[in-house]
Amino acid sequence: MLEINSTSDMSINAGEVTAVYTDHGAAEEDMGSETTLLLGNRAVEQRAKGASFTSSVFNLMNAIMGSGILGLAYAMAHTGVVGFCILLLLVSSLAAYSINLLLKLCDETGINTYEGLGGRALQKPGKVLVGVTILIQNIGAMSSYMFILKTELPAAISSFLSPETSGGAWYADGRTLLILVTVCVVLPLALLPRIGFLGYSSSLAFLFMLFFTVVVVVNKWAIPCPLPSNVTHNQISNTTESDCTPKLFVISSKSAYTIPTMSFSFLCHTAVLPIYSELDRPTRKRMQNVTNVSISLSSLLYLISALFGYLTFYGHVDTELLLGYNAYLPRDVLVMTVRLAVLLAVVLTVPLIHFPARKAIIMLFCGDGAFSWVHHIFSTLLILAVVMVLAIFVPDIRNVFGVVGSTTSTCLLFVFPGMFYLRLSNQPLRSLESIGAVSLMVFGLFVGLLSLSVIVVTWVQNP
Known part of the structure; x- marks a missing residue:
């Protein structure tokens, strides 16, 4: 995260801020109380109204939820219903706890950026380390999302058209659609100066994910079990009644995918501090409530979609849930519509992920100076250009960023918050x-x- 400089960006310069509590004896204990911020020796004037609580919840939920929701039914199939619920509760609780540590450090140090906390904990190398980690993670995530868009959007559009339609049409070219969507949708949203403005698009993305969950629940009764024997999919020609019994606990080699999948599904830490900076009446308690509501609602959607997706296909669920519906319900209007809705939700997530990446690159190369539209626009165009080049020209970008993502995501979600708290907190x-x-x-x-x-x-098993 980067500091949001200038008055218009609700800046709090960490080096010049002193937190003064009205109750001298309970300054550290009353963590939910409002603080009075002083700049030098003068009180800062009442700031303009920031982002609402609801808008902040939608933004954080949009940062949490992405295409990872498609793989959670597969995770449940290889951990069991009870095993999945335990792991979901564990990972979501740890994600909320790590955010709580970051917010406590913000209150104790007066620093409101992830990079700033890294700099305070580990000096300049820490600031650079966090900034580079955020850049790699977010550019990798955006590139993966755009890669999905390039490969899936032409098929989603073609599914609404007659089979006789020529495959050479412009809307059947993934690269053309990727460029159009980036220029017409992603770029205008990415150019917005404040992350709070994305609350409207984030609420729309949440509705798309809610629609996806409802369709998964409804289609539980649209596909019979045992699965139709006349449909061959995923190397399965028939199923028996024994395959239609949900398993409570499952342990296999594929169970190892579950914790990483869940961990990455709850990564929102690069967006937390910018959202906190722009929150109306920002206090740690209020932001923690935003976090708790966002993670709770996301966990609920994750659980419902994973459960009913698993109860539809049981042990034969695909790594991407929608692939199963495409095989067993070809040209179903509801399935085609939800497929398009998920892609639109992914598109609306990209600007939100772009925001902390842009803040990181500005802080790394331009320092903590006042807000500049020149830096803002140039860094926006640069990041989107890199993302588009990777999504268009790299044949399979997901494996490349899988390695990078497994390390950077884990650092941002678990390792850095714990490390910084141990370095900066005065707790024994x-x-x-x-x-x-x-x-x-x-x-x-x-x-x-x-x-x-x-x-x-x-990679070794499937070179």
Whole structure:
């Protein structure tokens, strides 16, 4: 995250801010209370109204939810219903806890950027490390989303047309559609100076994901079990009644994919601090409530879509849930519509992921100066150009960024929050919160190594 400079961006310069609490004796304990910020020796004037609570919730949910929702039914098939629920609760709780640590550090240090916390904890190398990690993670995520758009959008559009329609039409070319969508949709949203403005597009993306979840629930009764024997899909020609019984616990080699999949599905930490900076009446307690609501609603949608997707296909669920519906319900209007809706939700997520990436590149190369439209526009165009080049010309970008993502995502989600808290907090090492920070780091390292091992093994098995 980058500091949002200038008055219009609701800036709080960490080097010049001093937090003064009205109750001297309870300054550190009353963490939910409002603080009075002083700039130098003068009180800062009442700031303009920031983003609403609801808008911030939608933005954070949009940062959490992406195309990862398509793979959670597959994760449930290889962990069991109860096993999946336990892991979902564990990962979502750890994600909320790591955000809580970041917000506490913001209050204690007066720093409101992820890079700034890295700089305070590890000096300049820490600031550069966090900035580069955010850039790699977010550019990789945006490139993967745009790659999905390039490959899936032509088929989604063609599914609404008659089979006799020529395949040489412009809308059947993924590269052409990618350029058009980027210029007409992503670029205008990415150019917005404040992340709070994306609340409207984020609410639309949430509705698309809600629509996806409803369709998954409805189609539970549209596909019979045992699955139709006249449909051959995923090397399965027939199923039996025994295949239609949900399993509570499952342990297999593919179970190793579950924790990494869930961890990446809850990564929103690069957007948390910009959202916090622009929140109306920003306090740690208010932002933590935004986080709790966002993660709770996201977890609910994750659970419902994964459960009913699993109860539709059981052990034969695809790694991407929609592929199963395309095979068993070809040219179904509802399935075709939800396929397009998920793609639109992915498109609306890209500007939100772009925001912290742009802030990182500006902070790394331009410092913490006042807001500049020149830097803002140039960095926006540069990042989108890199993303488009990767999505258009790299044959399979997902494997490349799978390795990078497994490391950067884990660092941003678990390792950095725990490490920075241990370095910056004045709590003793034996305190409950310090022990929690250590546990968070250990869990992050475990997930990172597990993710990297899974990807390497997959490459070896399927070169």
